[in-house]
Amino acid sequence: MAIVTTLSAPSIQTKLPGPKARALIERDLRVVSQHYHRDYPLVVEEASGLVVTDPDGNRFLDFAAGIAVCATGHCHPDVVAAIRAQAGKLLHMCPTDFYTGPVVELAERLAAVAPVGENPRVFFTNSGAEAVESAIKLARLRTGRQKIVAFFGAFHGRTMGAATLTASKAVQRRGYGPMLPEVHHSYYAQCYRCPVNREPQTCDVECLDHLETLFHTVAPPDEIAAIIVEPIQGEGGYYVPKKEFLTRLAATAKKHGILLVADEVQAGMGRTGKMFASEHFGIEPDIITLAKGLASGMPLAAVIARDEVMTWNSGGHGSTYGGNAVSCAAAIATLDLLEKGLVENSADVGAYLFSKLESLKGRHSQIIGDVRGLGLMLVIDLLDPKLVDAVLVGAFERGLLLLGCGDSAVRLTPPLVVTTEQADTAIEILDKVLATL
Ligand SMILES: Cc1ncc(COP(=O)(O)O)c(C=O)c1O
Known part of the structure; x- marks a missing residue:
């Protein structure tokens, strides 16, 4: 897979943050809401491929990708060209009232590949949380039922409905109640929060027994509109369930006329x-x-x-910006790149990176407890959660961008254009960081 930029990374020239970065952080401190927890003081001036450059000229190798967003790498030339071309023609024409080519083309492309069965339809919105809110409303409308089941460890977003489904960290809901009524949580496969208290990896589909308990006690299945599940639990710790967990869940939902919602906000798109x-x-x-x-x-x-599921009442739901023409053009270019090899690259380099992380675990078995994930959605889970910050900061100081995940994990989610050489560089840096702990 071609590297998009000719610049190499890492290249750290100053003490971090450098003077220009520090100046911007000071301005941020004065005017921007300070509730964000930043793991380390990175200021981004520009980025290309996997290379992120700060205002002092330091270059970082990006294994965070804006929290698994920049699928095609930063500023991929094809995506930028599509954005430029569309921006010169039409920025916005609200899809709630008018028809535009980019909306129709993108819907056709997504409908052609989405595994939802016959005759898919697409509704566009702006953010993951808004998509989840839409799914809640659609499921209630379609079934005439009110209850929703989600899973402990789940992350579905920050708006009130999505935040109610989210059950990853208490801080994400503390102080905001009352939350949306009629939401119940069950246990997610392989989750360390499992009441059976098994070791991660050995826990099995018994988690679904808790769902049956919910059905028999507080949430009769004929009152449940939807079960919403991340096929791979993201924010909660990158837990990959056994196939049976999801197939049994799907069968249970079908049996009771409950809609199964797969939240692929993080795990989707290759x-x-x-x-x-x-x-x-x-x-x-x-x-x-x-x-x-x-x-x-x-x-x-x-x-x-x-x-047959997407049965909104006319005018019953909408979004002014959802399906923005420029965003749709960027998505069409993204799909082109994914279909022309990036999904495959994600599988190939992901498997390579996974095996390297397994070796890293062998070399640092007193620090790394587990390696999990699929494709380029990978974590190393640390035995001591207090070491997560040290790993993130140590990597940053050596020019590698990583993010935390769950309670004790460090995630590796590079853009899907990542090469095996860049994976090797990331592993070398992690190796050095872990050796200092
Ligand atoms: C699985 C999942 N759903 C929903 C969301 C919320 O997306 P957004 O931040 O775009 O609202 C996220 C964000 O991390 C997510 O990982």
């Missing part, structure tokens, strides 16, 4: 080595939500469902 993560498990959800990788960094999200 991130896991297939276009949709659901494909790894052979499930056909009723509704799929997409966002992050969809438009390579432009704001766009989608809800995809079969024609």
